[in-house]
Amino acid sequence: MSFLQVQKKIKSGNFSPIYLLYGTEVFLIEEIIHSIINKVLTEDEYDFNLSTYELKETPISLAIEEALTIPFMGSYRVVIVKDPQFLTGKDQTKVEHDLKAFESYILNPVPETIFVVVAPYEKLDERKKIVKLLKKEAEVVAALPFNEQEMDKWLENRVKKYEVAISASAKELLTQLLGNRLVMIAGEIEKLSLFVGRGGTIDETTVQQMVSKTVEQDVFSLVDHVVHRRKQEALQVFYELIKQKEEPIKILSLLARQFRILYQVKELSKRGYSQQNIAGTLKIHPYVVKLANQQGKLFSEKQLLKFIDELAETDYKIKTGKIEKQLALELFIIQAVSVV
Known part of the structure; x- marks a missing residue:
């Protein structure tokens, strides 16, 4: 499923118990994670119901134990596991992961837990059983560079957050100047939106004046x-x-x-x-x-x-x-x- 489609589902409160976020566009992965957290948890719940595990240092069994725990004073628990190299053909970690236990959890996830697997790799090893199972059972998001239509839609959604509009020529120039550097584009949109003010329009001239060139x-x-x-x-x-x-x-x-x-x-x-x-x-x-x-x-x-x-x-x-x-x-x- 595309980034924009998943974001729309999350915004409407339609969650999946397991997400597999993979690809090289780390900014998009972080955007989805933030959307999930902001939608299901209050800031007061972060300490009790939000956990992150780096799998190059921690066995996945600890994350599964956390996922099996009932949320404390809230409706959901969010468990995030990062850098699962066992999903690739180049696992260089020395940590032993209980993949049987992970397979069991994937087949029977806890409804009150949102389990997010973050795999910032261009490709996964499709031959592996765990990869096949995740792709079958989880909500899979390929965080890959946008095509022209996706970039256009993402820019439209981005400026709406600041209650401003953006012209077609401004979108083209912004993309020409910054390419697919989404972090930089997001920062420039915030700056441009503050400059034109609520209800204003970001046009080509504004981009030329305000966006630094490399x-x-x-x-x-x-x-x-x-x-x-x-x-x-x-x-x-x-x-x-x-x-x-x-x-x-x-x-x-x-x-x-x-x-x-x-x-x-x-x-x-x-x-x-x-x-x-x-x-x-x-x-x-x-x-x-x-x-x-x-x-x-x-x-x-x-x-x-x-x-x-x-x-x-x-x-x-x-x-x-x-x-x-x-x-x-x-x-x-x-x-x-x-x-x-």
Whole structure:
């Protein structure tokens, strides 16, 4: 089940006795845990009815004993177990876990206990009996990077918490600037919401004014100017990076990475890969794929490969002292925007 679907169920008070939260988006996992805790426990109940166990240090049998205990002065007990490496093919812990007891609990969980298994791994070992059982009996949430539609919905839900609205262009720019860094996006949304005030709207201008840019984002803008043949704007971004004392070799490396992404997206699209499949293959955000797809259309594969080769040659010349590094990048930018 998706993150958004599970959040909706929790909000309506529809709980499962066991949750399996796995995936690399730790922020989403923490969001679900907080939603469960805030919905079923008061702050006064935390000391009595909330327990967390690190399974790399503690046997799961202790967590099961806790789960079997009736809640104290409350309706629910929440038991959270973290880092269950026995669900993967690489269990490096030295703690012995009674998986038979865990299997028994999964088949007969206590209704008054919400048992949350937190597995922050990209994959689980599907061959293992315990994994198969959990996936069959538990509410399973794959905390994976959002696709474009999921990100859009998540942003809408996020701003509603602050009673503000957000424009479509602001959502796109925010995603372009921060990618899939959900922790950073959540922090920026809070800041932007406070800035526009209750009932206000976060628009593209607000995002441009308030959201701090990283070197990677500036390089993305530089590439965007290059592919649209905007020489003056491209050089302006480059000079600003130099003014900020960014190392030209780092800029060159990021430029090469961006052009490789353009080429890879173009090549995979030609092979019939979907936007989501490309994102998964290249391990980049789906929105980055969308933008790269748009930018890549302005060059042929041959031209993109030529840029990648020229950047590699420029890197070699700089490191062997054959050309001054700032001049080398200036020449590359000027030549790149001149390509027909």
